Structures are given as C-alpha cells and as structure tokens.
Amino acid sequence: MAAEEGVNVDLYIYDLTNGFASLLPQSILGMSGQHVEGVWHTAVVVYEREFFYGGGGVTSCAPGGTQLGPPHQVERLGQTFVPFQVFVDYIQGLATTTYTAAAFRLLEHNCNHFSDEVAQFLCGARLPKRLAPHPAPLTPPQCCAPSALLDALVPPQAQAVYASGVRHSRQESPEFRTLNCQIEEARVASAALEQRRSTLAEKLARKERRREKKRRKMLQAEPQAPDSTTTPETSAPVGGMAEAVEALPREEEVSRAGPSSAAAAAADLLDLDEPRAKPREPPIVFKDIDGAQEYERLAKALEGVELSGEEKQSLDELQQYLVAGEGSWVLGDEFLAFISRLLNDSSLSEEVRVSTLRCLAACALREDVSLLLHQDRRQHALLSYAHRLEDRPLAEQRAGALVLCNLFENVSSSEWLLYISEWEANGQTLSNIRATTKVCVHSCLSEDPELRDLGTALMYNIATKEVKTVVFDEVCVELAMALLQLLQSAPSEEHLYRATSALARLAAHSHDVPQLVCLVGPDPAVYRGTSQRVDEQIDLIMKRVK
Known part of the structure; x- marks a missing residue:
C-alpha cells in the first residue's frame, strides 16, 4: 500500500465493567469519591488489525476479536502514512523493550499508555484525557478482576503476541498480513474497476x-437522395x-x-473532466549529500575523542545504517543518547556537530528514518537542539536546517516534524511544530544566502504540505509574518516563488493571513511579471485578500 494513500487509525474503547462501574458504589471501586463511568481498556486499530497491551505483552488480533466483544466506542484518531513494514518493526521494538509482559502495571503502565504512544507514532494523535490514566488508585484486591480479564482478552488460537523471543502463529505473521492486505487491495481495485466500467x-x-x-x-x-441506402x-x-x-x-x-x-x-479509463485526487506536491529536498562521505568525516572528527563502549557501538551502528544500507533495526536504544552527546557536549568541536548533523541529513532521505525519530519520543533530543539552533555557529545552523528540509522527503518523517503534542525542554513547553517553525523563520530571514535558501525550502515544504487546519492554528501568523518580511528584501525569483507559494497556502488555511497581507504588506501584486509561476501564486493570494 503506497504511503501517500494514508491508512485510517481508530481507537477502540472498551469498558471492562460492561457499564456496571457507573452503578457500583465508589467504596467498591476505590475511586476516592469520584464519579466513574467505566474502567477503560483501549486498543489501536490500523492495517486491519487491533493492537493492544496487557499482561501477555503486546498483542494483535482481528478488530473486535477479543473476548470483550464489540468495543464500547470507536474514535477516529486520524490517518497514518507510516509504511506497514516500518510499523511492524516499531511494534516489535516496543514489545521487546518498554512494553514487555513483565513491564505491565495495571495503573502505571497499561493499555492506555501503549495506545497513546502508538497513536502518537502513527498520526500524532493523543488519547482523550478521560481515558488515561484511571482516575485514582485501586487497592490490590480490586486490581485482580480487571488484570485477569486483560490477561485473557484473546483466545490462544487467535493471539499474535510480539514479545521476547517473538512468537507468532503462522497465520498472523507480518508476511501473512501483508498478503491479506494485497488481496484486499486487489479485491477493492477490481470492484472499483467494475464500477468505472x-x-x-x-x-x-x-x-x-x-x-x-x-x-x-x-x-x-x-x-x-431517394436511392440512398443509408x-x-x-x-x-x-x-x-x-x-x-x-x-x-x-x-x-x-x-x-x-x-x-x-x-x-x-x-x-476516466473522462478527463472528472475530478481526481490531488497528488502530493514534491518537497524541496537536497539529495546531493553522500552518506558514506559524511560518516567518514564524522569518524575522522571523533579521532582522539574518548568514547564509551556503548558509544563506539552506536558509531558502528551508524556506519551499518548509513553506509552499509542496513535497516533502522541496527540502531540500538542508546543511539540517540550518543547523538545527543555529540550535539550538546561543549567539549567537542564544531566539526563534530556539523558532521553529525550532515549524517542525519543523509539519514533523513531514507524511508525508515521515522523509526529513528520515534526513538526520541521521550527525550526529544533532536528538536530540543533544533529549537536552540539560532544560537549556534553558522555552519551548524546550515546543517541543522538541512536535516529538517530533508525530513520532508518521506511522508511519515514530515508528519513527525509537524506534531502538535507538547513536551518540556529546559523549562519550556514546546512541540515538534513549534521547534520546526522556529528554525524555518530564523533561516528564512537570515542574511546568509545558503541558510536563507534552506529556510525558504523549509517554508515551502511546511506550507504546501496537506495537513489538518488545526496544525497551523498557532503558527500560521508567525510563518506569514516571516514571509511578508522576506518579500520586503527583494528575493530572487526562486525564493520569491517559494515565498508566494507558501503564503498562498497559509492564506487558504487561516483567515488571519489575508488580513496580515493587507495590513502589513508589501502588496504581492508588485511582484507581478517576475515569472509566470510567481504570477499564478500571486493570483491565488489576491483571491483571498479581496
């Protein structure tokens, strides 16, 4: 299934008490006097499978196939563009690290925490606050019933548990599910073709x-004529x-x-006058970067630097991933801790940091880089560094902006850059999209031609990406202000095209942007005649302004 198509991600919500929680006395449930509608169990349904976490570890089954029967409620979380095999590798990673059977805790580390984390990975969504965690502690005897129920949700013959040792029933292997997906796609395509006929x-x-x-x-x-036979x-x-x-x-x-x-x-076979789905606009990325050369530069820059055994292993893993072309599975749990040290250790040279970032820029062009990004879901080392990029030397700023630009090469990694979920760093409340926006604005308005080129490319990539309007609610004005300031600096035709394209998209996303164009200026119409493609974008802007 092509990543650009998108796959629905649903949250299945079950009430382990089957509705009785709201009827029972609070003394029985031990909820400290709070009103309780239910004791919730959640699962994420994607790729026609239901994934959840319990006393047996990470488990998958057919949607609604647990012993709980149909879900109490189904909520659409969004769509994912993460490739199926990348998702399988991600689930395997969770099941063998933080979500093993032994790590399960009914209240502190449960199905809701798992669903929340998987939802963030797939589409940047979060669980509704009413679901996780449970309102208040249960006493040990009160934990027994829901724990036992969670341990036995799925009949043994239907289980596909991803745990240490990775055991699957044959019919639930990733290959089998992939084949099923292909068969279903062929069936749907055949039915669609018949309808087209x-x-x-x-x-x-x-x-x-x-x-x-x-x-x-x-x-x-x-x-x-009368004698005509026609x-x-x-x-x-x-x-x-x-x-x-x-x-x-x-x-x-x-x-x-x-x-x-x-x-x-x-x-x-369709008539040309029928509307068709709009293809994804190609992002502006910089592919003229040699991963093998960048790794060699990093290895040379680290000569004489004392590295621990784990750090040496992480350096070898980077070589396997970037140079040998192995999958992201070669990158261990400590890899991003190693990257974080290279970027933040003040005792290391600027050359080390620049080489590290350029290696990451080469990694960003690979489809499975999203697995590497989501290793950083707790520490947020990469975007915490990016948020402070403007205080770094110019060479680091260029390399950092290059990483973010190249992450738009693949849908899943570009989605990651625009996540709105908040996290804390150095006493500040940040989000992925806020850090990305800050780098974009700073780079766009830089006096350095190379950094400005990267900034306008990043601005174009952000604005022309098809996303939910809510994503741009908080950053539209900031991006638009930067674009208007850029227009005042007599940009080149290429930069002018990127800027007007981005401004046209932002004006379509937000009612505030057309007002800013009128109040702040300059009038985009003054750039008419620069080129046909610029004129087309100006026309789009002026339709919104008027």
Whole structure:
C-alpha cells in the first residue's frame, strides 16, 4: 500500500465493567469519591488489525476479536502514512523493550499508555484525557478482576503476541498480513474497476445518444437522395460502444497485474473532466549529500575523542545504517543518547556537530528514518537542539536546517516534524511544530544566502504540505509574518516563488493571513511579471485578500 494513500487509525474503547462501574458504589471501586463511568481498556486499530497491551505483552488480533466483544466506542484518531513494514518493526521494538509482559502495571503502565504512544507514532494523535490514566488508585484486591480479564482478552488460537523471543502463529505473521492486505487491495481495485466500467459505458452511451441526435438533425436539414441506402439506423456506428467496452482490461488480467495496476487502469479509463485526487506536491529536498562521505568525516572528527563502549557501538551502528544500507533495526536504544552527546557536549568541536548533523541529513532521505525519530519520543533530543539552533555557529545552523528540509522527503518523517503534542525542554513547553517553525523563520530571514535558501525550502515544504487546519492554528501568523518580511528584501525569483507559494497556502488555511497581507504588506501584486509561476501564486493570494 503506497504511503501517500494514508491508512485510517481508530481507537477502540472498551469498558471492562460492561457499564456496571457507573452503578457500583465508589467504596467498591476505590475511586476516592469520584464519579466513574467505566474502567477503560483501549486498543489501536490500523492495517486491519487491533493492537493492544496487557499482561501477555503486546498483542494483535482481528478488530473486535477479543473476548470483550464489540468495543464500547470507536474514535477516529486520524490517518497514518507510516509504511506497514516500518510499523511492524516499531511494534516489535516496543514489545521487546518498554512494553514487555513483565513491564505491565495495571495503573502505571497499561493499555492506555501503549495506545497513546502508538497513536502518537502513527498520526500524532493523543488519547482523550478521560481515558488515561484511571482516575485514582485501586487497592490490590480490586486490581485482580480487571488484570485477569486483560490477561485473557484473546483466545490462544487467535493471539499474535510480539514479545521476547517473538512468537507468532503462522497465520498472523507480518508476511501473512501483508498478503491479506494485497488481496484486499486487489479485491477493492477490481470492484472499483467494475464500477468505472459501468460509469464509462454510461458515458459512452450518453455520448452516442447525443451524436445520434445531432446526426438526425443534420439529416433533416439536408435530406439524402431517394436511392440512398443509408439510413439513420444503419449508418450509426453501432460497434463504437461495444469496441470501447471490449478494450477494457479483463478482471483476470487486472488480478495478475496487481492492485496498483488495477488502480492505474481504472484511472486511465476516466473522462478527463472528472475530478481526481490531488497528488502530493514534491518537497524541496537536497539529495546531493553522500552518506558514506559524511560518516567518514564524522569518524575522522571523533579521532582522539574518548568514547564509551556503548558509544563506539552506536558509531558502528551508524556506519551499518548509513553506509552499509542496513535497516533502522541496527540502531540500538542508546543511539540517540550518543547523538545527543555529540550535539550538546561543549567539549567537542564544531566539526563534530556539523558532521553529525550532515549524517542525519543523509539519514533523513531514507524511508525508515521515522523509526529513528520515534526513538526520541521521550527525550526529544533532536528538536530540543533544533529549537536552540539560532544560537549556534553558522555552519551548524546550515546543517541543522538541512536535516529538517530533508525530513520532508518521506511522508511519515514530515508528519513527525509537524506534531502538535507538547513536551518540556529546559523549562519550556514546546512541540515538534513549534521547534520546526522556529528554525524555518530564523533561516528564512537570515542574511546568509545558503541558510536563507534552506529556510525558504523549509517554508515551502511546511506550507504546501496537506495537513489538518488545526496544525497551523498557532503558527500560521508567525510563518506569514516571516514571509511578508522576506518579500520586503527583494528575493530572487526562486525564493520569491517559494515565498508566494507558501503564503498562498497559509492564506487558504487561516483567515488571519489575508488580513496580515493587507495590513502589513508589501502588496504581492508588485511582484507581478517576475515569472509566470510567481504570477499564478500571486493570483491565488489576491483571491483571498479581496
């Protein structure tokens, strides 16, 4: 399944008391006098599987397949663009580290904590506050019933537990689920193709009727000679529609070609005047970076630096990932602690920090980099550093902005940059999107040409990305103000195009931005005539301003 398509992420909410919690005395539930509607168990449903955490570790089953039956409630958390195999690797990582069976605690480390973390990884969503954690401590005897129920949610024959030793039933292997997904995609594509066939046949029939009507009018206006053997009935191209329909691919051919071919075939048969889904606008990234060379520079810069055994191992892991091309699974739990030291240890040289960032910029172009990013979900070392980037030397600023630009190469990593969930760093309340925005604004307005080029690219990537409006609620004005200031500096045509493109998107996202354009200026219309593509973006802006 292509990452750009997006996959729905749902939260299944179960009441372990089946509605009786609201009827029981508080003394029985031990909830310190608080009103309790239920004792909640949650699971995340994605890729047609239900994932949850309990006394048996991380478990998956068919949606609604636990012994609890249908969920009490289903909430749509959003859509994910994380590739299926990347998600499988991520779940494996959780199941063998922080969410093992032995680590389960009914109140302190439970299914709701797991669901919250997985939801953040998939689509940046959080659990509703009413669900986690439970309102107040239960006494040990009161914990027994829900604990026992959680331990036995899924019948043994249906379990697929990702735990130490990684045991699966054969039918629940990742390969089996991938095959099922492909079969389902082929079935859906085939059904869609059949619908397209019917639609096309109807269109051809309507077109033929219009053609026939027009031909009849022409015959009435200019009658044929009496000896003519041509009649309206015999002259009509009766084979036109039949030949067109016969030319369509057969279902068995579509099945052999696969779901992607089926979808492409169906799309090709549509009339050009039908609306189509807008493709993702290509981001501006910088691929002219050699990961092997950057690693060699980092290794050379670290010569003479005392590294612990774990840090040496992390350096070797980086070589395997970046140079040898191994998957992100080679990066251990201590890898980001090592990166954090390289970026923040004042005793290390600037060259070490720049080389580290450039290595990360090369890593950012890989699809599975999202797994590396989500290792940082607790310490937020990468974006905490990025938030302070403007205080760093110019070479570090360039390298840091390059990392953020290249993270837009893949959908999952670009989503990570725009997460709105808040976290604490150095006494400040931050979020991924706030740190990204700060780097973007600073770089855009820099006097350094290289940094400004990176900043305008980052601005373009942020603004042209299709995201929920709520993501831009707090940063739209800040980004728009930076763009208007940039326009006052007589930018080059390339930078002007990026700026006007970004401003047009932000004006569509927020009602405040058009007002800022009017009040602050400059008037974008003064740049008309720079190029056709700039004029097109100015037209979009002025439609909103007027």
